[in-house]
Amino acid sequence: MAFHEVRFPANLSFGSVGGPERRTEVVSLSNGFEERNTPWSQSRRRYDAGVGLRSLDDIGALIDFFEARQGQLHGFRWKDWADYKSCPASATVGMADEFIDVGDGSRTEYQLVKAYASGAASQVRVIRKPVAGTVRVGLQGDELAEGVHFSVDTATGIVAFASPPSINERITAGFEFDVPVRFDTDRIQVSVASFQAGDVPTVPVVEVRL
Template sequence: MGFHEIRFPTALSFGSVGGPERLTEIVALANGHEERNTPWAHSRRRYDAGIGMRSLDNLAELIAFFEARRGRLYGFRWKDWADHLSCGPSGVPGPGDQVIGFGDGSATEFALTKTYASGGADYVRPITKPVEGSVRVAVDGIEVAEGAGFTVDPTTGLVSLNVTPGSGLVVSAGFAFDVPVRFDTDAIRISAAGFQAGEVPDVPVVELRA
């Protein structure tokens, strides 16, 4: 898929509205009970980029970004201000934040993930767009240095360790990350007069699946 490794202007995304979306299929049975299932293994995030526009200069910046992506043609990075760290929103990512795998004596590559846990259940989300320079990694609780101990591909989220971790050793990571998205429209319609009168443009953005 066409993807530009550029982040949507964070000053504009800060005021956006959006979050995770799930697809649940519900079948009502004759006895009044119901069956629930989902064809989606992972949630999908949607945002409205238009909410963050505060001035005509903001609109000009949005239009330039939209045109450079050719509307829906090319994907881009998006900072979800409510969920962009391996730790809590007010924390600082540390190398022990997220368990991303266990050594088996041969594997050296591990994909970044973030686990959401509540009430004994959890969901493991793949992280494919870490922020370059933000990734910290530990093996068996001991941090290893980027470059000397590991490398990470910021376009895929794949961590490569320079030394094979022993069998059963925990590999963990902390990081900041973006969401891979695209515009979900090929048209932006707004008038300068309407915007100054409080009219907000509708600019939907949707998460891309790998």
């Protein structure tokens, strides 16, 4: 599958329904206890792109985008309006939002990540589709300049430093990001009469592993 570095129209994804999905295997034992396990180390997100459609022009834009991706064949970027920043939705992205790693004196490339924490538990998500121009990087509390001290591959989420961070130097970052997805259907069914009556089509979208 090829991946197209193009974002689904953000005005159409606004108002869509969706979020993270987990796969948990639950086995009920004869003594009433349970054993729970998961084959997934990361969650997978699903959305419905049809909910955000508000006009016939929106439907036309959706069909254009769907045809250009050839249905399920090609992946694309999706803005999850509920989770698209390294910081809270009401805050401004800052260079200290996320702890990335510590330098070892030789490595120059580091992967962007986002941590989700609640109580003593946390989950780290790899960020592979940062938004160009939004990535801010800090080193030992000092903000660096993109294009001078570091560069970002927006197709992989890898930050490359011009010179390797020194041993134990703390690397932080802030950014906006998209979710890599594909359509989860090869068919879109639209009735103009039904749409005008308030019945929107279902257009499932699912996150892809990269």
